[in-house]
Amino acid sequence: MSRRQAVALVVGIVAMLLALGPPQWIRATGTEVTIAIEPVDPLSLFRGNYVDLRYSIEVPGGVDGLHGESVYVVFADERPARALSVSDDRSSPGDGEFCLRGRYSGGGVALPHLEQFYVTPEKGRELEENLRGYLAVVKVTDSCKSILVDLEAR
Numbered sequence: 001m002s003r004r005q006a007v008a009l010v011v012g013i014v015a016m017l018l019a020l021g022p023p024q025w026i027r028a029t030g031t032e033v034t035i036a037i038e039p040v041d042p043l044s045l046f047r048g049n050y051v052d053l054r055y056s057i058e059v060p061g062g063v064d065g066l067h068g069e070s071v072y073v074v075f076a077d078e079r080p081a082r083a084l085s086v087s088d089d090r091s092s093p094g095d096g097e098f099c100l101r102g103r104y105s106g107g108g109v110a111l112p113h114l115e116q117f118y119v120t121p122e123k124g125r126e127l128e129e130n131l132r133g134y135l136a137v138v139k140v141t142d143s144c145k146s147i148l149v150d151l152e153a154r
Contacts, residue, residue: 022145023147026139026140026141026145026146026147027139027147027149029141030139030140030141030145030146030147031077031098031139031140031141032137032138032139032149033075033077033081033098033137033138033139033140034079034080034081034135034136034137034138034152035055035056035057035075035080035081035114035135035136035138036055036056036080036081036135036136037053037054037055037056037134037135037136037151038053038054038055038056049118049119049120049121049123049124050116050117050118050119051116051117051118051119051124051127051151052115052116053114053115053116053117053136053148054110054115055109055110055111055114055115055136056080057073057083057102057108057109057111058083058108069088069103069104070088070101070102070103071086071087071088071101071102071103071104071109072086072087072088072089072090072091072099072100072101072102072144073085073086073099073100073101073102073109074086074087074091074093074097074098074099075093075097075098075099075100076096076097077096077097077098079135080135080154081098083109084097086104086109090143090144092142093142098140098144099140099144100114100138100140100144100146101113101144101145101146111146113146113147114136114138114146114147114148117136117148117151119151123151127151130153133153133154134151134152134153134154135151135152135153135154136148136150136151137149137150137151137152
């Protein structure tokens with residue numbers, strides 16, 4: 001193997017580790033929480049078993065001027081989680097709380113990084129039969145980073 005090939009191999013491996021490392025770190029060290037999802041059309045005609053999710057996040061009053069902005073939502077760690085506050089700056093959540101980063105639009109908060117999930121064909125059929133009554137299982141860190149790990153029935 002030439003020096004040029006070895007450098008290319010090392011660069012490829014480092015790039016792969018940089019891409020896969022953060023989500024795996026969140027999955028391994030994050031706290032598991034549940035968030036209510038709205039009924040969805042579970043299966044995409046063009047993408048197969050990828051589910052598009054929308055979350056039931058009722059925004060507490062007093063969030064004027066944040067339309068289209070990146071926001072932090074603090075939740076009470078309940079089952080399902082309940083939104084406590086929304087702001088444009090990240091504050092440390094207290095005991096029994098966690099935060100997620102999202103985007104404020106209209107009267108609600110979207111969580112773009114948690115809105116698509118791959119399901120098996122069996123789970124896809126189950127979702128089609130029962131569009132209500134599911135929770136998103138999310139791993140979240142103290143720094144408001146999160147990853148969607150599963151969907152479960154209420």
